[in-house]
Amino acid sequence: MLIVTFLILLTFCLFFAKNKNRNKWFSLSVGVVVTIVALLPFRTYKVSILEPSIQQNLSDQSILQTKEISIPGYPGAYNPSLIPCEDGYLLSFRVKKYDVASWLKKIKNVRTSYLGLVKLDRHFQICEKPYLLDIYSYASDQISHSAQDARLFQMDGKTLLIFNDYGDSFHRHNYKLYCVELIQQSGKWKPQGAALPLNYEKQITIEKNWTPFESKGSLHLIYSTTPHLILKVNLETGVCTEVAKTDPPFNWDYGIIRGGTPAYPIDGGLLTLFHSSIEVPADSLLGTTRGRNYVMSGYLFENKPPFKLKKWIPHPIGTLDDYARNRRKVIFPGGLVITHDQIIIAWGKNDNAICLTVCDKQKLMQELVS
DSSP states (O other), rough: OOOHHHHHHHHHHHHHHHHHHHHHHHHHHHHHHHHHHHHHHOOOBBBOOOOOOHHHHHHHTTTEEEEEOOOOOOOOOEEEEEEEETTTEEEEEEEEEOOOHHHHHTTTOOOOEEEEEEEOTTOOOOOOOOEEEOOSSTTTTSSSOOEEEEEEETTTTTTEEEEEOOOOOSTTTEEEEEEEEEEETTTTTEEOOOOEEETTOOOOOOOOEEEEEETTEEOOOOOETTTEEEEEETTOOOEEEEEEEEOOOOOOSSSOOBBBSOOOEETTEEEEEEEEEEEEEETTTEEEEEHHHHHHHHEEEEESOOOOOEOOOSOBOOHHHHSSEEEEOOOOEEEEEESSEEEEEEEEETTTEEEEEEEEEHHHTTTBBB
16 A cells, blocks of 8 residues: 555656656655655554563463464465365455555555455365455445455354454444355355344444354354353344353453354363453554554353353463564464364464464363363
């Protein structure tokens, strides 16, 4: 966006110089100054501080390896989800921009965000060409250019894509959740029709990160953790009904707990990995501003009503390298795969990278406390 904006302003200034018989170097200088002033609002910031309490309590004792995945043709893809697929995995990703049209939308201050898929083999190598999904959400006759942070979820032989997008008004301060089934056609996964908007009577104007899980053959969602509020979804109408509400038996010192990975059965309960964040100073083009340190952890809850929390990991999990070498200090878990001896976490780093972390199943479960 910065390069395109610069070229537009430079072209204008050179054209002005040509027609007014002024020195083109003077016009170039004016173009540079105007460009710098115009770009001041785009406050690309860096969070240099990693909160000492995070460094002191961070645990990597269960982590076997972390692999960063680069998506060919979609640089900067991030915030993945992951499910088993055939003899490997299906990975979803989010990308903010991928062509000239997307850049032009961003110049007009229109937020662009697209969702894509790619097939991985069992060694996490990309084995098929990645592609973007044509998603219809807030408009039945227009492909969305603002879908964000999908969760892939499997239940009853179906593959669901749950994501957030613009809501009733086409505005970046109005988001809601959507759900659509993915089906295979001509070697690709495609949405089966328009996405279904999910509606909860107490939802607010910005809704994100509802956590999916299955109970008695029905899709359920964790709406919040404090309190632990559970919704049951009618996949015909999109109506979400509150079915349980309990208070978590622990305090968390790293900000409000937000939804992360889908929850899957393990050890007689359901396990999910979440994210939260705390405010810290950040460096920006305009000086010091507000930034955040994100962390990842998890909890286990009952697999039947009232879905009470049973155990939790009382500290952030991950490696110091992943947390510290992270310009924006963003850690965003979105996918979870549980095998007989491992737990694989798909997470977004720095709002521009995809990571897969493999944990020793037994060791990770031992980090859970009552």
